[in-house]
Amino acid sequence: MSALRFGxxxxxxxxxxxxxxxxxxxxxxxxxxxxxxxxxxxFELPRLHQPDQLLGRKDLLGQISVVNVWASWCLGCRTExxxxxxxxxxxxxxxxxxxxxxxxxxxxxxxDEYGDPYVASGHDAEGTVGxxxxxxxxxxxxxxDAQGIVRYKHVGALxxxxxxxxxxxxxxxxxxxxx
Amino acid sequence: xxxxxxxxxxxxxxxxxxxxxxxxxxxxxxxxxxxxQLRCLVCQNRxxxxxxxxxxxxxxxxxxxxxxxGRSNEQIKEFLVARYGEFVLYNPxxxxxxxxxxxxxxxxxxxxxxxxxxxxxxxxxxxEPPPPDVExxxxxxxxxxx
Numbered sequence: 001m002s003a004l005r006f007g008x009x010x011x012x013x014x015x016x017x018x019x020x021x022x023x024x025x026x027x028x029x030x031x032x033x034x035x036x037x038x039x040x041x042x043f044e045l046p047r048l049h050q051p052d053q054l055l056g057r058k059d060l061l062g063q064i065s066v067v068n069v070w071a072s073w074c075l076g077c078r079t080e081x082x083x084x085x086x087x088x089x090x091x092x093x094x095x096x097x098x099x100x101x102x103x104x105x106x107x108x109x110x111x112d113e114y115g116d117p118y119v120a121s122g123h124d125a126e127g128t129v130g131x132x133x134x135x136x137x138x139x140x141x142x143x144x145d146a147q148g149i150v151r152y153k154h155v156g157a158l159x160x161x162x163x164x165x166x167x168x169x170x171x172x173x174x175x176x177x178x179x
Numbered sequence: 180x181x182x183x184x185x186x187x188x189x190x191x192x193x194x195x196x197x198x199x200x201x202x203x204x205x206x207x208x209x210x211x212x213x214x215x216q217l218r219c220l221v222c223q224n225r226x227x228x229x230x231x232x233x234x235x236x237x238x239x240x241x242x243x244x245x246x247x248x249g250r251s252n253e254q255i256k257e258f259l260v261a262r263y264g265e266f267v268l269y270n271p272x273x274x275x276x277x278x279x280x281x282x283x284x285x286x287x288x289x290x291x292x293x294x295x296x297x298x299x300x301x302x303x304x305x306x307e308p309p310p311p312d313v314e315x316x317x318x319x320x321x322x323x324x325x
Contacts, residue, residue: 005298008294032264032266033264034260034261034262034263034264034265035262041262101233127233127237131237131238131241131262132262133262134262134263134264136220136221136234136263137220137221
């Protein structure tokens with residue numbers, strides 16, 4: 001009789017502890033991207049280097065691409081820059097830039113100073129294309145497969161862990177899938 | 180005159196959330212209501228009505244433009260959810276993914292009430308202690324006194 005009286009509350013409390021402990025391991029600010037698994041949004045932007053030419057969705061189709069949202073005013077972009085260069089070099093993936101709410105002159109100066117890892121950058125001066133991609137912070141990085149489906153979104157500066165454990169393996173598996 | 184100035188001063192904060200696009204009074208009300216229901220994804224504990232973040236400004240403008248263009252609240256919410264995910268809505272919608280969130284507390288309350296009731300019933304069923312044997316007690320007390 002008394003075993004049951006202690007037993008039931010003990011089980012309930014233990015269950016609660018397990019549940020809450022699990023909860024502590026989760027990131028409350030993590031937002032699953034609404035775009036993963038869906039086709040990338042259609043867009044057309046003037047190219048940063050040649051503003052009379054357009055960069056659009058069709059330029060990315062037919063190859064595995066990585067779209068990186070960046071700006072000259074963004075500190076995280078400076079931090080992740082070497083990793084982006086490493087990514088482009090190691091995986092041979094086509095890296096495109098989405099220059100978000102930036103001044104063209106400042107953006108070009110930034111690329112001159114730090115190096116331009118992008119095949120091309122689109123100049124999204126107003127941020128309207130950013131909204132289509134669900135951009136909430138800068139930088140953000142998207143991995144897109146050859147059919148134009150968004151496969152992964154990384155919010156914030158790319159770090160070595162995400163690069164080695166998620167991005168590069170994903171690109172390699174996409175490559176072997178289509179091979 | 181001073182009263183008018185006082186009222187104007189009190190109402191001034193409302194200018195901060197005035198729609199960036201010209202709206203009718205009814206649309207303005209919808210705008211205030213809707214922007215209060217949408218989360219600012221930068222400062223995640225504030226709505227886009229309250230937040231100063233540039234993204235919140237952009238989203239407020241989108242809401243205002245879409246209201247002016249005649250889209251319904253549902254359509255505007257759907258537009259933002261498609262791009263930013265369910266998290267952009269302050270009130271998660273009632274769907275299989277959020278059933279546990281919405282019904283959880285009620286269920287736990289029911290389970291707790293059921294357990295409490297069961298324990299109470301068990302308590303009542305415990306047999307009464309036997310009535311005191313007064314004679315025997317007197318006997319023992321007499322023995323003790325002598």
